[in-house]
Amino acid sequence: MGNWLFSNGPETVYEMPAHALDDYVQFSLRPTEDCQKQIDEAVDSIYATLQEATEPPVVTHVAKGGSYGRKTFLKGSADGTLVIFIGDLEKFQDQKEKRYEILDKIWQRLRACRLERRLAARMEMLRPDGGLAIRLYTKYQCVTLDVLPAFDALDLSGKPSPSTYRDLKRALDKARASPGEFSVCFTQLQQNFFNNHPRKLRDLILLVKDWHRLCQKRLEPRSLPPSYALELLTVYAWEEGCREEDFDIVQGLRTVLGLIQQQEQLCVYWTVNYNFEDETVRNVMLGQIRSPRPVILDPTDPTNRVSGDKECWQLLKEEAQAWLSRPSLQESPSWNVLPTPLHETPGHHLDKFIKDFLQPTKTVRLQTKAAVGIISKFLKEICFRNSATNVQKPIKAGSTGKGTALKTGSDADLVVFVNSLTSFPSQRAERYSVIKEIKRQLEAQQQLAAEPDLEVTFEISKWEAPRVLSFSLKSRRLPGPVDMDVLPAFNALEKLRPLWRVYAQLIAQYQEHPDTPGGEFSACFTELQRDFVSSRPTKLKDLLRLVKHWYKQCERRLKKKGSLPPKYALELLTIYAWEQGSGATSFDTAQGFRTVLELVTRYQQLCVFWTVNYDFENETVRNFLLSQLQKPRPVILDPADPTGDVGGGNRWCWHRLANEAAEWLSSSLCFKDGTGDPVPSWEVPAVQTPGSCGAGVCPVVNEMFSCRSRGIPDWKC
Missing domain, CATH: 3.30.460.10 (Beta Polymerase, domain 2)
Known part of the structure; x- marks a missing residue:
């Protein structure tokens, strides 16, 4: 560990060498375990004291909120909330109407028991603007906790239901409360959200918050986005770009700063506690994500847009650009994270998503x-x-x-x-x-x-x-x-003309050496593979980009859970879906995307091939193709190389990709239109039917499919 962390070393995060940032977090930003323990014990004692009382207000339980509850508070001076759930509060509006009355009684109760004499941490009570705050001091730490009475909105399992958020929306309207005013009711959900992420992600959050604090000092009295928005943005960056418990903190930092630079396009939210199924919640969410960017929603409260206004983000964007330009951060790459996730992009915005984020510049x-x-x-x-x-x-x-x-x-x-x-x-x-x-x-x-x-x-x-x-x-x-x-x-295509002779010799090679992997010589047919795709309409190529982007996201999530089918299989499946379901140069991208994912979920039925380069006229090729088509499903034959079955039967973990596709189909906003209604898919058969694969399908193939439809095994057909 370098001496830059001690006397005569750099004083701010800007001056830290990239390789020293982990140590900087540990020794300069992360509160010591002793301090945290003393603070926690003091909070537990306060809770116990409040709960012991039998007279109103009856305290049912307490939740630790804010940066203190999320365990993302910085060493030295920090803040948080102490949310007191009151059994006497029957609805959200009661919380607003009775807040000051309850706080007065809590203050009197704490003063009467002289709790500060029994705590390891020194305690001070404050009454700012009629509210109540408790300040706890240890040798190296000071934490100020705003005391907030709250209505217990969750059910016995500690989880919200759609009716919870419907009631929340009605309460906001009736009480004329500000959006997010009742977010404290969901403090336990917020705590759970952060607890489900690794400790090192909290270190990255501390680093981002330390930088945010420095920026705020430099730019006072102008305001920057709230630190909670940056905490959520950091979680989003990790979820979309890494998902590893141990990661390069510099890469994570560069990714967050890069997202801040793209603040005009930021739209970040989660559907872990609420989603689009309920009409009221859906309308709230659609209203939020259609608002001017940046948009960052509290994962526990859809009414709580925590991102602030555009002007404050512009100031932070300039600060992010300045830090990224420093030599200490220029060597490391960033994670590949888009400012708007595909999963949360409405179907009618997919074309814009492709243009903004997927098409090469x-x-x-x-x-x-x-x-x-x-x-x-x-x-x-x-x-x-x-x-x-x-x-x-x-x-x-x-x-x-x-x-x-x-x-x-x-x-x-x-x-x-x-x-x-x-x-x-x-x-x-x-x-x-x-x-x-x-x-x-x-x-x-x-x-x-x-x-x-x-x-x-x-x-x-x-x-x-x-x-x-x-x-x-x-x-x-x-x-x-x-x-x-x-x-x-x-160079087989040039040396062995005509084309049927090329394929006959290719097949002979496999027959002589049956251990040769399928598609071993596919590079020889590169021009045919290229022409098969490059001749397609521009919009179909954009759909291919979208499917490839989706595949890469799945690949990152599932990389430790078995080998996924090759990306080329998904490309061919996309072309097949378009040929069978649309064939038009202009089509609904969401419909095409939905159709491809539905075909993935039907992988056990897939049998897809083309006869644009090889067909059933030559006996050698015909017999080989028939044997290929009788392999275990899925079967997807490379249109340029009949030996290349990129479907692969049981070779790859199609079931894992199918599970991902099913989850997306049930939860992603990609498959809903501008009103929130589902987008239909194209009608596409999972099995290539005779006559749908181009000219040259011989009667033998017709007979084979006819036999299958009648339940006759292929070998008897």
Whole structure:
């Protein structure tokens, strides 16, 4: 631990080296355990004293609220609330009407018992503006707790019901109370919300609050957003971007500051205690999320918009930009978190969501194009200039080649056809030697140049003989690094014309070597894969981006619970859904999205294929396709490579993805229109029907499906 935490070291968080922030939190921001224990014991004694009394007001229980109750209070001086639930209060309005009367009696009760003489912490009672506050002192800590009488709105299980929030809305209207005025009734829910998150997240919250406190001192008397809004924003950043108990606190900090920079788009809320099912609650929530941004709602009270006004956020945005520009924070990446979560985006706003957050910017597109150009030139002109090997052509592949790349992150896939790979067996046996040579030449190139035009950092592969070379490319001609995958491949489409001969030889390779994994040679068909997607309407490509973004969120949540099906399977399923359900260049994005997720929940029935590149005319291909279609469901065949069943049957954990899809379908706002009504899905069969997969479906396939419909096993058909 460095001496910057002690005398003669930096005095504020701004001056902390990034690597010292964890220690800074522990020693400068987190209250000591002894102090917390003394404060807690004093609060428990106060509660016991109040509950012992038999005369009104009858105290049923007490909840610790504010930063003290959430355990997010800073070392030194802090505040919080002591919420006293009164049995005599029968409804929300009573809380407002009888507040000062109850506080007077509580004050008299505490004065009469001279409790301060028996506490480990020194106690002082204050009466600001007719209210009541209790200040507790220990050697190193001072906590001021506002005493708040409250109506107990929760049921015996300690949970709210829709009727709870309906009553809340009526009470606000009748009492002409401010939105959020009765939030103290839900203090226990607030405490539970924060308790369900790891301790290190509280450390990140302390760091953000310490920065917020410094900003407020600098900008007084102007006001900043309330610290509770930043606490919730920090929780949101962690939930959307990390969800790990142990994480890099600098990455978390950069993410929160980055979200503050996007305050004009912030819309953050949770549906853990309330949701859109009840009409009254739904109307309240829709009214909140349609209000001017930023919007941050209390997860326990839908009427309580804690974000404050736009003007105060603009001040904080400038402070966030200033801190992010400091060298200490510039080395670490941020988590990939959007200011508006997809789950909470209404269906009629999905097109805007895609445009704002998923479509790549012009800068990203140009950067990726330039990176592909640099590597393509290197491969064609430099890499093999001293050998008999030459590059016939590099092909831009993956989402970049298909035109479905996402906005976040710059990456590119490049398939390289080289003349030394002369067949499918040759590709399998010799591609690693090509990869090693490319890597060797890239390393030599950057070592030889006095001012290197390119700098590469290689990713260590977990495979002994990988079939792809992965690296991060930096160059003077690029504004930032670009992650690249280079795959050497046999140029089968050019060498083995016509197309049926290509597939016949491909299938022969599998028949001779049955241990060959399906899709092993899919890189040979990159151009067909690319053209299958790139020729589609722009709006369908946007739907593909949306589904891929959803998939990445599921992947992050489920990464430790088994292998999910490949992303390409979801892309093909999306295209199938559009072909069968719409086929139009303009359609309702929410309907398309809903249809795809419903198909995911029906994964055990899926059988999807196309006959745009291969069909049933050639006997070898026909027999192979029929065997593929009889595999355990789901079956989703790559339209460019019949050996590639990306559905995979039981190979992947489709059930986990299906559970996620079912949860989204039941709870996400994506599938509701502007009035809150459900968006219908397209009618799409889970099984590809004869005639729906293009020309060339032969009578044999018709007969197979006819047999299945009559319950006749395929082998008897």
